[in-house]
Amino acid sequence: MNAFQFQNPTRIVFGEGSADQVGQLASQYGKTILLVYGSGSIKKTGLYDKTINYLQEAGITVHELPNIEPNPRLSTVNKGIDICRTNDVDFILAVGGGSVIDASKAIAAGVPYEGDVWDFFTNKAVIEKALPLGTVLTLAATGSEMNGNSVVTNWEENLKRAFGSPYTYPQFSILDPTLTYTVPxxxxxxxxxxxxxxxxxxxxxxxxxxxxxxxxxxxxxxxxxxxxxxxxxxxxxxxxxxxxxxxxxxxxxxxxxxxxxxxxxxxxxxxxxxxxxxxxxxxxxxxxxxxxxxxxxxxxxxxxxxxxxxxxxxxxxxxxxxxxxxxxxxxxxxxxxxxxxxxxxxxxxxxxxxxxxxxxxxxxxxxxxxxxxxxxxxxxxxxxxxxx
Amino acid sequence: MNAFQFQNPTRIVFGEGSADQVGQLASQYGKTILLVYGSGSIKKTGLYDKTINYLQEAGITVHELPNIEPNPRLSTVNKGIDICRTNDVDFILAVGGGSVIDASKAIAAGVPYEGDVWDFFTNKAVIEKALPLGTVLTLAATGSEMNGNSVVTNWEENLKRAFGSPYTYPQFSILDPTLTYTVPxxxxxxxxxxxxxxxxxxxxxxxxxxxxxxxxxxxxxxxxxxxxxxxxxxxxxxxxxxxxxxxxxxxxxxxxxxxxxxxxxxxxxxxxxxxxxxxxxxxxxxxxxxxxxxxxxxxxxxxxxxxxxxxxxxxxxxxxxxxxxxxxxxxxxxxxxxxxxxxxxxxxxxxxxxxxxxxxxxxxxxxxxxxxxxxxxxxxxxxxxxxx
Missing domain, CATH: 1.20.1090.10 (Dehydroquinate synthase-like - alpha domain)
Known part of the structure; x- marks a missing residue:
């Protein structure tokens, strides 16, 4: 066994119905949030409406970044960073699977960084701060809900790269297995x-x-x-x-x-x-x-x-x-x-x-x-x- | 599987020689610390001297509470609370096994509490804050190095009772297996x-x-x-x-x-x-x-x-x-x-x-x-x- 350090501060909220706590949880971290999600399956299942309701009930102002790709793209991440900066977003909520969460982490790291967020993926810069983020997981796969890793694709250059940072662990992750009943x-x-x-x-x-x-x-x-x-x-x-x-x-x-x-x-x-x-x-x-x-x-x-x-x-x-x-x-x-x-x-x-x-x-x-x-x-x- | 919440923020520093990091780690949390330890085996092994050295090198003022009993006693915990209050201690460092760590958690919870710390063990009060603490583990047994639990004995009443709190998770725990080579x-x-x-x-x-x-x-x-x-x-x-x-x-x-x-x-x-x-x-x-x-x-x-x-x-x-x-x-x-x-x-x-x-x-x-x-x-x- 090698020497190691380990710390994982993410709070897990697991169980049927746990997604109902999203407003109460998110309001502990932010007043103006960016809601990040994918191709719209959360609209079909009703999760989108429920989430928006809970967030609004908690007095949160919601901006949105939909249409995160299955291999999330740098261009989309940059769009999210712009929305956050323009609207003084103070918390990011990822509702989806690994792609949505990974994109959200990249946005979280990119907002307070003056350079190009791609620098973090190419080892040109190290993340020193990030917006806090939370997740509502809709797919059992990634693990991204309880770690600081992100994988993003720079489609212009056909490069898919990763970063890992202690600053991009989610503050909380809601794991409601019933949300995965409807995945293809x-x-x-x-x-x-x-x-x-x-x-x-x-x-x-x-x-x-x-x-x-x-x-x-x-x-x-x-x-x-x-x-x-x-x-x-x-x-x-x-x-x-x-x-x-x-x-x-x-x-x-x-x-x-x-x-x-x-x-x-x-x-x-x-x-x-x-x-x-x-x-x-x-x-x-x-x-x-x-x-x-x-x-x-x-x-x-x-x-x-x-x-x-x-x-x-x-x-x-x-x-x-x-x-x-x-x-x-x-x-x-x-x-x-x-x-x-x-x-x-x-x-x-x-x-x-x-x-x-x-x-x-x-x-x-x-x-x-x-x-x-x-x-x-x-x-x-x-x-x-x-x-x- | 029942619904659950899980969060464990303790930072683990594991490996041979990791105890050498104690000064650098403790100095991130406190300037005036209470060093809590047991019957003196850490003096025999040299761990005491090394620890004191590292703490002083890091510019930390050290107060001490030695002689924690194998079943740590309420009277000893109260002694520690007094030392902390008198000397404005802002961090507790437990060097030992489960008894030392458990006593340290009780002290950490007791210092900012106006009532009797025993209240936490008898469900008369709930911990709402605590001094931060860290540990250097010398025995593989308790698990107390990565949770918020404490067990203390009220010897006058022959009662051994426990509490668990999110406020008494150690900030860090140093796990150096070589420290356990000499245990009886x-x-x-x-x-x-x-x-x-x-x-x-x-x-x-x-x-x-x-x-x-x-x-x-x-x-x-x-x-x-x-x-x-x-x-x-x-x-x-x-x-x-x-x-x-x-x-x-x-x-x-x-x-x-x-x-x-x-x-x-x-x-x-x-x-x-x-x-x-x-x-x-x-x-x-x-x-x-x-x-x-x-x-x-x-x-x-x-x-x-x-x-x-x-x-x-x-x-x-x-x-x-x-x-x-x-x-x-x-x-x-x-x-x-x-x-x-x-x-x-x-x-x-x-x-x-x-x-x-x-x-x-x-x-x-x-x-x-x-x-x-x-x-x-x-x-x-x-x-x-x-x-x-």
Whole structure:
């Protein structure tokens, strides 16, 4: 276990009906807020009307930034920053999934910053303050509701980049599992893949002596695996939806489940290059990339992949070599993703080999990526080729 | 899963050498501090001198409250409150284990309160503010380093009582596993029992649909079981000590591992009555009480005890009835406690049946205790009798 620091001040308000507390919670932080949301599904479900009502009842003035894209765009973030500055907004409320929350964090950091907010994504500047923000989560996936990370796409340059900051943890996050009953089937699928991928990035680590952290990771993986098919079968299954939502939050809650472990994040880096060009859903891209990353790197630390296969997928080790056990676990991952309906190949998105070089080049723009195995350009290219 | 709120703002600074940061950390909160510690083992190990040095280097004025008892006493807490008031102390630094931290929290809450601090323990008043505090943990056990709870004994009345408050979470807790290399063997044993008991109080719950929380609990139990004998065998085993320390913190970190679950805490209530009269170590008392509580209540929810036996103790369920499996898990618990050297009977502390009635009476002073099975006076008495 490495030395570490951990602090996560986000207040979680979890449970059916918790979204009714939004006015009372938001009014503790702001009088003039920017309400950030996506394509309008919250209008269809009535959540928009309810939220506006609660906010107005609490005496809050509401400005709005709708139409956040699934891969939220820098241009949209800049629009939000302008609205905040023009109207003296003092609090940001994100109502949606990871894209909405990530965009809100970028806006929160950008408002008090004199330079270009993109500087925070390109390591040209470090966030020193931000507007406070809160979230109402509508999708089990991102973990963004309980961490300080944000991923935004600069569409003009086809670059998808991330920042993480202690200043952009939400003040509160409302987690009402009933809000996820109505999400489209493929969002549930991609959300589950996203949650599992967040765990993979932390679990497949070269750090020694982290038995509790490994078990926490396995706990989340097992619970997602148990619950996602139930939620797909019966979208309003209260238990399955609550479990998936809490798994999503725990999978990336400031890194609690992997404190003292070196994380990898290469697969996310590769996926970001794919969706920066082709604008595919993040979780869908991860479902394609991750099993191939696993196949490419598993021999770096066979024992971890053996443990994964046995503990998470109940692979019977008898009569198998370690390599066979590990590969069976990877195959079980692939099979599970396919069984729940996630795509298996880039070809499923009509992505060919044309831009593999460009994507591999961009992935290592700041140097080799990953820590489980350091990936150079040719490694990234190989994983992308395996994914075609 | 029940609705819940969760927030835990404590900053954790974990790792070998992290105690060297104490001056820099404390100086962010105070200029005049009360240093609270125990019987003087921190003087023997050199931690006292190092800490004083770092604090003085940081320009901090230090007042001291030494000799906190293993079951910290109200009279000592009141002494600390007086020192703080007389000297305008603005920050409290606890260097020690659970007793030292719990006493420090009571002092922190008592200083700005005009009434008797004991009011907070008897539900006569609710904490509305407290001095900020920080901790340097020297024993893996309590979890008090990352929650707002405090347990104090009113020795004049033989009452041991607890409070929990959002105002008494430590601002920071320094967790340096190397500080636990020198703790006496029985403290390591009792600490491990304490950690496992904290998990039991949360894990044995009637709340349905909490698979992730249950797995988190099992993760801690398994990791403690794996590591405590290593630490007893080789007290300076860095890996085992780090794992035990992190398990202790996670076991009671504001309840993260059991969010949305109704907790029990009856065994703690019973043990508090024993140690309020006989002043035995908390962990030692729990090692006696808990297996008997398990035997008394397990049929309330057989499936949870079956799961416990199979997942935590690897009891082979084949050919056994559920009852047999459950009882095998309970026996495994008892055997483990005995194997690591924890006491099995109250008689081991020369405690007889004389005061069973008084203890049972006190345990239910405010009504029946526990939630897994509500325990009335006669139930508590029965468990105490089983423990003789």
């Amino acid at each position: 089937r493929n969002h549930t699928v991609n959300g589950a893949v996203d949650i599992m991928s967040h765990v993979f990035e932390q679990y497949f680590s070269l750090t020694e002596n982290t038995p509790l952290q490994e078990r926490f990771c396995e706990s989340i993986l097992q619970t997602v695996i148990e619950n996602v098919e139930i939620a797909l079968e019966k979208p309003d299954d209260a238990a399955a939806r609550a479990n998936l939502m809490w798994c999503g939050t725990m999978a990336l809650n400031g890194g609690l489940i992997s404190v003292g472990m070196t994380n990898d994040w290469a697969s996310h880096g590769i996926e970001h290059e794919v969706s920066a060009i082709y604008d595919i859903p993040h979780g869908a891209g991860l479902a394609v990339i991750f099993p191939n990353w696993m196949k490419y790197v598993y021999e770096e630390r066979l024992d971890r992949f053996v443990q994964y296969a046995v503990r998470v997928w109940n692979i019977n080790p008898e009569g198998k070599s370690d390599k066979e056990i590990a590969l069976a676990g990877i195959q079980a991952t692939r099979d599970f993703f396919s069984r729940i309906g996630a795509e298996a190949k880039l070809a499923d998105f009509e992505i060919g080999s044309e831009k593999l070089d460009r994507m591999a080049e961009e992935a290592v723009r700041y140097g080799a990526i990953g820590s489980f195995k350091r990936l150079e350009k040719q490694d990234v290219r190989a994983i992308l080729e395996m994914s075609l | 063997r029985n403290h390591t044993v009792n600490g491990a029992v304490d950690i496992m008991s904290h998990v039991f109080e949360q894990y044995f719950s009637l709340t349905e649909n909490t698979p992730l929380q249950e797995r988190f609990c099992e993760s801690i139990l398994q990791t403690v079981i794996e590591n405590v004998e290593i630490a007893l065998e080789k007290p300076d085993d860095a890996a085992a000590r780090a794992n035990l320390m992190w398990c202790g913190t996670m076991a009671l970190n504001g309840g993260l591992i059991s969010v949305g679950m109704t907790n029990d805490w009856a065994s703690h209530g019973i043990e508090h009555e024993v140690s309020a009269i006989y002043d035995i170590p908390h962990g030692a008392g729990l090692a006696v009480i808990f297996p008997n509580w398990m035997k008394y209540v397990y049929e309330e929810r057989l499936d949870r005890f079956v799961q416990y036996a199979v997942r935590v103790w690897n009891i082979n369920p084949e050919g056994k009835s559920d009852k047999e499996i459950a009882l095998a898990g309970i026996q495994a618990t008892r055997d483990f406690f005995s194997r690591i050297g924890a006491e099995a009977k109250l008689a081991d502390f020369e405690i007889g049946s004389e005061k069973l009635d008084r203890m049972a009476e006190e345990a239910v002073r405010y009504g029946a205790i526990g939630s897994f099975k509500r325990l009335e006076k006669q139930d508590v008495r029965a468990i105490l009798e089983m423990s003789l």
